Amino acid sequence: MSHAEQRAQQSNPRDTEEETGQSKRIEVTDSAAIPDKSDKGLFTAWRVSCFGAIGLIILLCSVKPDPYLDILLFVPDGVLVTFEVTMLSIVLSLIVGLITGLGRLSGNAFINLTASTYVEVVRGIPLLVQLFYIYYAIGTFTQIPPFTAAIIALTVCYGAYMGEIFRAGIDSIDPGQTEAARSLGFSRWQTMYHVIIPQAMRTILPPVGNEFIALLKDTSLVSIIAVSDLLRRGREFATSTFDYFETFTLVALIYLLITLFLSKIVNIMENRVTPYE
Amino acid sequence: MNESQPIISIRGVYKFFGRLAALENIDLDVYPQERIVVIGPSGSGKSTLLRAVNQLESIDRGTLQVNGSDVSHPKADLNKIRMGLGMVFQNFNLFPHKTVLENLTLAPIKLKKIPREQAEEQAYPLLDKVGIRDKADKYPSKLSGGEKQRVAIARALAMNPQIMLFDEPTSALDPEMIGEVLDVMKDLALEGMTMLVVSHEMGFAREVADRVVFMDEGRIVERGTPEHFFQNPQHPRTQKFLSQIL
Ligand SMILES: Nc1ncnc2c1ncn2[C@@H]1O[C@H](COP(=O)(O)OP(=O)(O)OP(=O)(O)O)[C@@H](O)[C@H]1O
Ligand SMILES: [Mg+2]
Numbered sequence: 025m026s027h028a029e030q031r032a033q034q035s036n037p038r039d040t041e042e043e044t045g046q047s048k049r050i051e052v053t054d055s056a057a058i059p060d061k062s063d064k065g066l067f068t069a070w071r072v073s074c075f076g077a078i079g080l081i082i083l084l085c086s087v088k089p090d091p092y093l094d095i096l097l098f099v100p101d102g103v104l105v106t107f108e109v110t111m112l113s114i115v116l117s118l119i120v121g122l123i124t125g126l127g128r129l130s131g132n133a134f135i136n137l138t139a140s141t142y143v144e145v146v147r148g149i150p151l152l153v154q155l156f157y158i159y160y161a162i163g164t165f166t167q168i169p170p171f172t173a174a175i176i177a178l179t180v181c182y183g184a185y186m187g188e189i190f191r192a193g194i195d196s197i198d199p200g201q202t203e204a205a206r207s208l209g210f211s212r213w214q215t216m217y218h219v220i221i222p223q224a225m226r227t228i229l230p231p232v233g234n235e236f237i238a239l240l241k242d243t244s245l246v247s248i249i250a251v252s253d254l255l256r257r258g259r260e261f262a263t264s265t266f267d268y269f270e271t272f273t274l275v276a277l278i279y280l281l282i283t284l285f286l287s288k289i290v291n292i293m294e295n296r297v298t299p300y301e
Numbered sequence: 302m303n304e305s306q307p308i309i310s311i312r313g314v315y316k317f318f319g320r321l322a323a324l325e326n327i328d329l330d331v332y333p334q335e336r337i338v339v340i341g342p343s344g345s346g347k348s349t350l351l352r353a354v355n356q357l358e359s360i361d362r363g364t365l366q367v368n369g370s371d372v373s374h375p376k377a378d379l380n381k382i383r384m385g386l387g388m389v390f391q392n393f394n395l396f397p398h399k400t401v402l403e404n405l406t407l408a409p410i411k412l413k414k415i416p417r418e419q420a421e422e423q424a425y426p427l428l429d430k431v432g433i434r435d436k437a438d439k440y441p442s443k444l445s446g447g448e449k450q451r452v453a454i455a456r457a458l459a460m461n462p463q464i465m466l467f468d469e470p471t472s473a474l475d476p477e478m479i480g481e482v483l484d485v486m487k488d489l490a491l492e493g494m495t496m497l498v499v500s501h502e503m504g505f506a507r508e509v510a511d512r513v514v515f516m517d518e519g520r521i522v523e524r525g526t527p528e529h530f531f532q533n534p535q536h537p538r539t540q541k542f543l544s545q546i547l
Contacts, residue, residue: 201394208457301439
């Protein structure tokens with residue numbers, strides 16, 4: 025259910041479909057995780073959580089190495105898998121998202137309807153159900169390896185969200201840019217490639233950063249279909265030792281650290297994006 | 302001059318936005334080296350006319366030919382046709398993610414496949430022409446309105462167009478910058494550039510125009526030399542309009 029809550033928190037363009045039609049900008053409000061230099065309180069909160077988590081892990085492992093240190097040594101495989109799933113899914117969903125976003129803006133009624141329907145359908149089905157559907161339901165016809173099923177499910181799901189971000193980002197560019205490019209002789213595609221998308225990229229970057237972090241957290245769902253990610257490794261440890269409290273405390277702290285770390289990177293990237301000058 | 306073929310030939314053109322006729326039975330020829338200034342009240346269809354020429358706006362009836370080819374024909378190679386039609390907008394529409402120099406070279410490099418060095422070599426004289434060479438490496442956000450518009454003119458010229466279309470190029474500018482843009486346009490006219498200009502700068506029209514066209518409610522109401530217009534306009538609506546802006 026954390027998935028749904030977090031989804032509700034994010035007020036990305038996907039939630040404000042009507043709005044983006046008129047107001048030509050992308051809303052970047054939420055992302056409790058992403059620190060902002062101008063927001064002193066949040067910045068401090070980031071530090072407190074980050075150093076708190078590190079301190080707590082060190083403390084627990086040194087005071088009670090059994091089982092904390094054992095857990096810490098047991099889960100790194102899972103962290104790696106979590107990263108792999110995240111990275112592959114994000115790259116693929118960016119590609120799917122770009123295509124979907126362009127499709128949603130297409131003048132071609134069929135393409136437009138196809139892209140819109142995809143977005144609508146995916147947004148209406150919980151990620152966990154999509155995951156089950158691809159792994160178990162489709163699995164009755166052709167067996168899909170869990171790792172692949174996980175990537176497909178996350179790509180399909182986040183591709184739709186990314187599509188909405190791309191659409192809003194492209195939509196936010198002044199139509200005069202298209203007119204100027206077309207009047208010089210650029211085709212529709214050349215205009216997109218050389219003029220619109222390079223400018224849309226900076227509007228798109230912050231919400232894509234949010235999706236990136238949201239996706240990382242959502243990868244924990246794939247542990248249910250036997251992908252040995254961080255959460256799965258934790259469960260494996262806990263079921264054999266019955267150290268549920270200790271294991272999930274540590275797993276939670278590790279997720280928190282990874283997310284804080286990523287949000288910092290996203291934050292730095294966003295700050296790199298300066299106005300053209 | 303009229304013996305040669307017109308570059309632009311507009312015949313019985315209509316354009317509707319819903320039930321509103323933005324263009325109504327427009328006939329107009331533009332001959333090589335001719336300078337035509339289009340005037341008229343707001344909403345009279347001046348921009349629509351200009352945008353129909355390069356098909357930023359499609360037309361609903363009539364024919365519109367550029368160099369003998371029908372631009373509204375479904376099979377018309379619009380991208381090719383547009384390369385020969387430079388357009389300057391009221392709001393400049395410079396590419397903000399490109400430097401001034403890159404604004405000029407982007408289209409020649411990508412569309413005419415000219416090597417970068419050569420495109421830049423060709424761009425610098427244009428920047429000289431519009432007096433903005435020292436800003437070549439600046440981004441548009443660092444330029445004043447007048448400078449932006451001069452870059453926009455140079456960007457259009459970089460494609461070596463046969464004709465330049467100007468849609469109120471000075472009406473978004475602070476008064477003190479209007480002159481520098483008009484000067485560039487006058488220089489172009491002196492070089493023999495064919496120009497179709499929507500503008501309410503009457504001094505410019507008087508000095509540069511071969512013909513002035515007055516539009517109202519989607520129609521061309523009156524046309525003639527600048528002298529005709531400023532000395533004895535015939536149509537009551539022309540008289541009213543000119544008395545308001547002069
Ligand atoms: N895309 C559009 N959709 C609907 N109506 C439009 C559109 N573009 C223009 N019009 C209408 O067509 C008419 C002519 O507009 P146009 O922009 O050509 O006028 P104009 O003479 O250039 O006016 P201005 O001096 O204000 O620029 C106006 O009534 C305008 O509201
Ligand atoms: Mg206009």
